[in-house]
Amino acid sequence: MMRRSVLLGIFAILLLADFAYFGRRCAVSLMRWQGERAFHAGRYARALRLYETALHLGPADRRTVTTDIAEFLVFSLGQSEIGTTHILPLPPAVLLERATEVVQDLVVRAPQMAYTWSLASDLSFHLAHERRRVAAIDLSGLSEEPLENLVLEERLGLAELDLAARLEPNNYLYHDLLVEKYLELGSPGAAAPHVRRGVAALPDFDDHLYLMRRDLPAELLEAALLGFEDARGRPSLVSPAVAALDAARLLIHHNRHAEARPLIQAALREAPRSFLAHYLAGQAAWHLNDTPTATEHFAAAARLAPLDPWVQYSLGLTLLAGGAREAAITALTRARELNPAEIRFFHRLGGILEEAGRIREAERQFVAAANLNTGEVGAWAELLAFYERRGDTAAVADTCERAHAFHPDWDSGASRCLRTTDETP
Numbered sequence: 001m002m003r004r005s006v007l008l009g010i011f012a013i014l015l016l017a018d019f020a021y022f023g024r025r026c027a028v029s030l031m032r033w034q035g036e037r038a039f040h041a042g043r044y045a046r047a048l049r050l051y052e053t054a055l056h057l058g059p060a061d062r063r064t065v066t067t068d069i070a071e072f073l074v075f076s077l078g079q080s081e082i083g084t085t086h087i088l089p090l091p092p093a094v095l096l097e098r099a100t101e102v103v104q105d106l107v108v109r110a111p112q113m114a115y116t117w118s119l120a121s122d123l124s125f126h127l128a129h130e131r132r133r134v135a136a137i138d139l140s141g142l143s144e145e146p147l148e149n150l151v152l153e154e155r156l157g158l159a160e161l162d163l164a165a166r167l168e169p170n171n172y173l174y175h176d177l178l179v180e181k182y183l184e185l186g187s188p189g190a191a192a193p194h195v196r197r198g199v200a201a202l203p204d205f206d207d208h209l210y211l212m213r214r215d216l217p218a219e220l221l222e223a224a225l226l227g228f229e230d231a232r233g234r235p236s237l238v239s240p241a242v243a244a245l246d247a248a249r250l251l252i253h254h255n256r257h258a259e260a261r262p263l264i265q266a267a268l269r270e271a272p273r274s275f276l277a278h279y280l281a282g283q284a285a286w287h288l289n290d291t292p293t294a295t296e297h298f299a300a301a302a303r304l305a306p307l308d309p310w311v312q313y314s315l316g317l318t319l320l321a322g323g324a325r326e327a328a329i330t331a332l333t334r335a336r337e338l339n340p341a342e343i344r345f346f347h348r349l350g351g352i353l354e355e356a357g358r359i360r361e362a363e364r365q366f367v368a369a370a371n372l373n374t375g376e377v378g379a380w381a382e383l384l385a386f387y388e389r390r391g392d393t394a395a396v397a398d399t400c401e402r403a404h405a406f407h408p409d410w411d412s413g414a415s416r417c418l419r420t421t422d423e424t425p
Contacts, residue, residue: 258284
């Protein structure tokens, strides 16, 4: 009997401990959830109180909650830098001190996590900003090499972000952050290795926003091409054909169409029914004045994606350049039907019809563009220009009256309309 009572007592204690443990975990989760809601609602002081409560409630979840608080405080520091001090959870000086304390605690608890070092890097750059704000600059000691002029906190921030990239070498995000930082600091040479690694980790042109910059330094463009080449040469969820096409998109974006063509041809050999490959091949050929090849590839792309208006538009332009006016009108009409919100389709089709002497059909295009896009000044300007070319003063006056109803402050149109009104008997 005694043994049974002891066992029951032990079982009851374990059960209560279990309830207490999971009860605290549930309470921590509830506090974190409420803190996140307060954060997104802009109630920053309440959010910090809830996160701090969760931290005290759940020692088992300390790393997770500490990460939440570090994220929140680093975000608040960013808000402080842009001047939104009225919504901060703490005064700026106290906020910086508390953020430093929390991030240091997180570094001690989770030094193996790349995200930890990313947060530490953010904090270091905030500290650097604060130092530059209050410290005088010694102009006599400045170097022509940008990286020689960094303060200690900036060097530390770069090192911490580099460590995050080394801990997760296949995470393109940390490499891209380093690229952005080095470009911001004026050192594209230091950014180039990270461009190559970031692109190799994710060979997608759209996901590396700095690649779209028109002023992209040549060394970074070359590094990105090497990254695409690295991605094509190793096992990946992204096929070599797709990586080649993204490299071609990069080259086309920077007007290096001749270099893009071999990459597109390699992709076509691997994926002959690729819509994107045919479309890019058409673009490259068009910019290299190879109209027959451009027409061929745009026609293939149109067969593969018959509902894409831009393919129809591109096909229409190449057909027109090749002398096939009626076929071009058919393609441009199809583009306009597929996307009636694009004013360019109406105006291009209207211009071709006008050149062909099909004036009534051309007029319908310009009128439709204006009526469907009454808020666009350009639509009214093109309609006005059309009637001026025809010498139709009555239609010009009517267009001016309607355009002024939607755009009373349209200066260029107003002067033309005033002139027309004065000349009209």
